[in-house]
Each structure stands twice: as C-alpha cells, then as structure tokens.
Amino acid sequence: MKIRKSIISTVSVLCIAAMVSACGNGGAAGANNAAGGNNDPHANDNAECTNVIKNEDAEKVTLWAWSPGVAEAVDHFNETHDDLQICWTQAGVGGDEYTKFTTANKAGKGAPDVIQLEYEVIGQYVAGSTKYLVDLMDYGAGDVKDLYTDGAWNSISLGSDEHAYGIPIDIGPVAMIYRKDIFDKYGVEIPTTWDEYEQAGKDLKAAGYTGYIGNFSSGGTNFHNVAAFAQNNAVLYDYTSDDPTEIGIDWESDEAKQVLEYWQRLYQEGLIAADDAYTNDWYKNLNDGNYATLIWASWIEGNLLGVDADKVEGAEWRIANPPVWDENSSSMNLGGSSLAVTTQAKHTEAAAKVAMGLYSDDESWNIAIEKGSMYPSAKKVLESDEFLNREDAFYGGQKVNEILAPIASSYKGFNYTPFQSKAYELQQPLLLEAVKEGADVDSTLKEIDTQVTDYAEQQGYTIK
Template sequence: MKNITKLMSVLAAGAVLLSITACGGKGDSSTAVGKEDKSANNSAQCQNKIKKPGAEKVTLWAWYPAIEKIVDDYNNTHDDLQVCWTNAGQGGGEYTKFNNAIKAKSGAADIVQLEYEAMPQFVAGAQKHLVDLGQYGMNKHKNEYTEGAWKSVSMGGGKTVYGVPVDLGPFVMFVRQDIFDKYKVKVPTTWDEFAQAGRDLKAAGYDGFLSDWPPNNTGMTPALFAQKNQKIYSYSVATPDKVKVNYNGKGSKEVLDYWQGLVREGLVDTTDGSTTDWNTNMMSGKYAAYVQASWLTGYIKGLVNKNDTTANFKVYKAPVWDSSTPMVNQGGSALCVSDQVKDVKAAVKVAHDLFDTEAAQKIGVTDGGLFPSWQSMLKSDFFKNMEEPFLGNQKVNEVTIPVASGWKGYDYLPFQNYAYDEQVKVISKIIKNGEDSGVGLKTLDKTLDDYAKQQGFTIE
C-alpha cells in the first residue's frame, strides 16, 4: 500500500470496530437467500465509470489501493455484470456506515470490504448480516487461498464462508542494515539473539534503541503472542453466542516479560506507533530494527522522498523462539456479501471473480501494494522475483511468501474493538510502567469476560 492515509486506516481499523448487536442463539444467514433483483441497482451512484451501461450493476464498498483500476479491468472484460464502486470510508469509517445501514435496514452495498478481525461482529447477532457464501459453492474455491486466509473467512463454521480472501500481512522484521553494518552486529534470527544484538549495538556505541514496543499497536501484540503458541481468542460462527478470552496464558506472560526486560535494560523504546515521534524515530535511525507486517514497507516509503532509493532498510524473517515457533500474520481483509444484497448470485460471482484473473492480481500487488492471499500469485515466479527499489531491489517476497503460506489463521472476537482498547490500557501499564504481567493479564481477561456477558455471550 503506497498511500500513507490509506495504509494507516487499514492498520488502525481493527481498533475502531463497533459495538455488536444483541446476541440471540446461533443466528441465521438466510435472509439474502433467493434474492434476485437484477434492476435494483440501476440508479446506483458510482465513483467509477460504468463501461457497459446496459448490464446489471453490483455495488461495492472498498478502500483497497488501486481498487478503481481493478474495477475498471473487471468492467472492461465483462458484459453481463458491472461493478459500481464507492469508497464508503477506510476501515472504521466504512464499518460505521455499514452498521448504520444495518440499523436502517437499507443503504448497504451488495459487497463490503471487511478486515478479517472485523468480520465476526457482523455474524454474531441473532441475524447475520453477511451472506454465507458456502451456500453458493464457495467451498470449491478453498484451495485457491492460503490456509490462514481461508480460516479467517470461514471462522470455524465448517463449510460456512463469509468472505472471499484478498490480502494478508505476513509478520517480518525490518532492519536498518546500515546500522547493523556500521557497528558490525549480526542481524538476529532468534529472540535471544535479538536481545543480544541490542546489547552489542549499545556496547559498540550506537545511541539509539534496538527497537520499539508501541502499546497502541493493537495487532502487533496478538501476533507476538501467537509466536509463543498462545491463543488469546476463541470464537466460531458455529456457536456464535460463545466466546473465550485467554490473555492470561503462559505464552503471553513470557512475551511481555521478555519485552519488559528489554525496556528495563534501555534497549527498547515505548513510543506509540503511527505518531509524529514514531515516524521521526523510525526514519532517523533511532530504531535499528522493528517487527511488523510486511505492509509496513509502504508506510515507511511514504515517509521519505519518493525518489529515495538509499535502501537503508532490509526485510528479514521475524525472530523465532525456537524451531516450533509458528508463522504469524498481522492484517488482511476480504470481500463480503451483505444481507442487503439485491441479486445474491451476481454479488457472490463478483466477490470471487473481481481478483480472479492474473491481470487483476498483478494490479493489486504492483499498483496497490497488496500482499496476496491467492495461491496462484504466491507460487508465481512473477511475485517471488518482484524487486523493491526502496529496499535496494531486495526480492522481499522470498522472505514473506513462506510466512504467508505457513500461517494457519486466527480467531477474532465479535467485540474486537473493545478488546483492543482494553488491551492497550493493560499492555501500556506492563511495558511502560513495569507492572506485573500476570496481574495485568488476569485483570484484562476478567474485564473482557464481564463485557462479553453484558453483551449476551456465554463464556467458554
């Protein structure tokens, strides 16, 4: 993603999810079954130009970079259907509009872009607001996507599918290669080596920080916990009235104690991410390394002159604890069909087919900077051999593809926004103030359990 505003909206969208509707049993996604009004969108207003005015329109809300170019490609090559696209807001802005349409029972697009972590809130109520695409044959496409992406859209529901995966955020490490080279310090491959690298840099005269732990970076924390095989959320659309929260596990505590120790040693900063101070620190060389999803490349590129190819940054595999450390992910989204869809079969077709060509996928990964969930692109020489000028023409996908392919997927909560807000409060106290991690995590679990009960969920 090359546009800073768009990128940071995607990054922060998980922290602006809306309150769920009251729960009531297992719910029902059948409200859209049988809908087939081919003329309902004839007067729909589009941001893009419709190429075949006589064809049926399918409306789409999406904020992907280069989405208009992808829509144009689809419309140019299809005579029967035309995509009518609108940017209804980026991340949370769009979710607010979707939630308002749900309350009004009208006004939603046929297809809505949702991040994986946002999807559960729209299927957790007494009435699901996303169409189960499994009823329309989507399961036959399962092998077209990575395992983690498919788990994200099926949400533990067996053959239910609530979205068509598009992109991912494989977790990697960004390194200021010039700093490591200057002080003759080895780039770490394990978390033990990571800590030692910080000590070695400091001993060699480096006056910055090894890295930063930004307590407000909501998605990074669960990814780091997942590296310790700590599953902090459990949720399935098969039992949408039940949730389980487990921040207070052995793995989570070990991760926080590790980073708390680095802060105490003066090796790691605690500046909040996505701030002016963080941007300055990142680009001035105050941080020698940073663990984050691969899409951070687009963000840091946006902080420098577009013609800057000094290639101070390189991407490496994220440090691991040991040989059993799993691949992890931070971010990603899908195209979901809303229960206000006008012609459900047409919308399902568009949701799947919009990115289902080599041309569209190449637009997505080149013009849009998306990291693809599509197996065909991940296995292609084109994608593997793509060079990033900003990273000194590094073939960065040689690092990221194994991570994306190895990620098994996560569960998210139907009240993820609230969970993230409370997570930030607790993690800030632990990392910044040195409070006991066990006490803080236990408190966080109780807070989220109490909230879940208030919203009508049963705690597993």
C-alpha cells in the first residue's frame, strides 16, 4: 500500500466476515495437519507486543505490519475474538521491514507469524528452493478468493489458480489527478486519450502556461516503471508461482516501444518534466502548479494533502480516468499489500485465521480506509453505495470513487519478477536516459531486456 486519506460509512460487508470462516472462533478441522504446518499454540505466550492484549488467556499470533491504522484494526480483532489475539509489532515500513524479514529467514528464526508485504515483493520469498511464505490455499484461502478483485488476487497468487501466498488487503487504482483551475484558466479540455494528452500539453503552452502537462519519473515503483507499460498490454515479465523456476522477459515488444517513444517525445517537446518523485523539485512543482496533471495511484492524495490546496491560491484538484491508448487499454494499478503467513509461524492454522480475518467485517474495513489510508481490495466495499457516493473534500466534493472503484475492479493484475527490486535497479536508469537524453528507444529496450535476462540466468532461472 501507499498513502491515501479516505473515509467510508458503515458498509454492508457482513457476508465477507461470514464467508471468511477461518477468521472466527472455528476453522477447518485438521487443516493444519493436512497442510503440514507448525502447531504450537503456546509458543507466543510470552511474546512482546506493541499493543495491549485484550485476553491474556487466549492464543497469540505475532504480526508485523506498518500501514497507518493497523493498531486500531488489531484492537478491533482482539476485542471481537475470545480465543485468538494478535500481538502486533511495527518492525519497519516497507523496505526496512523486508530487510529484517530477510535476515530472519537466513537465520531460521525471528520472523513473525504474519507479515504485511507489498505485492511486488511476494515473489522473492517463494521463488527459491526454500519458501518463506505459506501457501494459504492449504488453509482455506480458496473459499475467500471471490471476495477480492481479480487483480488483487492475481497479485498474491502470482498468476496461479492453485496457490495463494497472502490475503490482499489494498490496491492502488491509477487515475489522472489534475488541476481543474489550470485547465479552466487556459481553456483546455481534459484529455481522455494519450493523443489528446499530448495535444493538451501543446495547447496549454500555446495559451501561456509555463508549467508542464505532467512529469516522467522512473524512480521507485511508480507509474513509468510498471503501470504505463501494462496499460498498453506490454507483457514485460511472464512469471507465475505454478513454475517458479522459469521466467519470460520481453522488453522489446511493439507495445513497450510505443510507450517509451511517447514519453521521450513529450519530454523533447518540452511538454513534461522528468523529476524523480518525492524529491524537493517534485514537491515544489506540485506546490507551484507546475504540473497540470499527475498520473498516479489513488493513494497519492496523502502526499497531495502535504502540498495542500490552500498553499496554492485557487488550486482545484480533481480526478479523472487516465488517458488511454485505445479501447483495448488495460486498467492500471500501482501498489497494494497483503497479509502473508510465514513458514516460521508457530501455529500456522491460527496465523492463517489472522491473515484472513484482520480485515473482514464492516468495522475493520472502515478502519482500513479511514485510519489506514488504504484503498480496499474487497469487492463488496468497492461496490457499495456508501463508498461510491462518498464526497472527497480535497477534490472539491467530487465523488472520486465513482471513477476509482471501476478502475480497481477491472484491473486484472501485473506479473512482477521474483527479483523486482533488482529489475527496477537495472531498468530505471536506462528508461530515464532514453527520455531525458534521447537515447535510441530500440537500443534502450534491448539493453534492458539483456541486463534483466542476464541477471535472471545468473540467479538460476530458466528463460521461457
């Protein structure tokens, strides 16, 4: 997940709690033995927790999680469960937590029972001969699959119908966030296609706007590293948990070429900037109104709140569907996270109950959205009238979920590599060089393909 500020009225998602039978006091009898997991209900009796345990006599399951509001979600779970209590620790946010988890895996001890993981890192913990995450299909995950969007489930199953290495909790639908006041001032229509987006950039310039229609940033797990290519149906990586020893790599497709040529052209025409996200320049341009649009995930609102419309006189932020290539363009997603059960879990069945049950009823989803800045992965929430009709004050009272929820629901998933951090490290500088320095697109894509392929082979993967 990333940062998003949102709120939802009580939503009728009781069927989620009902279907997630493992999150209650029961659970599938004998599931633990059938799956061959660990079974020591008393191993965490003396575990140290950040939160206050509500029932000291109940079994404890340890959790590492970092999303805002997780403390409230844990308290809610513990208050509504007599036989099971979550012992929560904030072991770091994102990469800091992953470093500690990797260290614990190497040591063979010290990992929690349940851990929050972003989708893009799941593969690295199940790809090798030693897996560090439990396949939750052995613990009833198949029974709750239909509660979540296809894209969210694809992200935790790694494209498989047979495996589930976490329970999805949030996603990041990508939209076009724009400055309505800028488009209104210069009399430019809101673009709906990428051709219109380019023309809108030219029209703004011609009308006297001194900023940019948008920004190209290749840093981190952002739009131009993942979602932009996926929207044009470029399959950069073909990897599934059904055969974790093989990977397909294809950066040289016509679809990928079209995307990179487009952003290179816009930069050379002076229509976009190329500032890395979250830098001083990036925030300054947001503050000064030098970006007319921001093509990004919904959770970016949390960052925009830091910019705050009242710091820019007359600023009016709005959300629209992102521009598309054509009618075949795919919905885009950026970010999202899951609750995964580790192979070091002391009582695997109980840990699975926590992973499936922490976010499962009305109140827990309300906490996730209002306190946790999370865009929900549960279909029932996305489809509820209360959620769809919510007015967002930051966006001038706009009902943003009428736009975002369909994007989230129609997103089908994206294949990451089992070494995604390394893949980013290899592709980022080459993408940026192509855009900023005008490097040959064909040669750039071939070089990315070669470098990622070489790395995959060095790690022992078979190239499809």
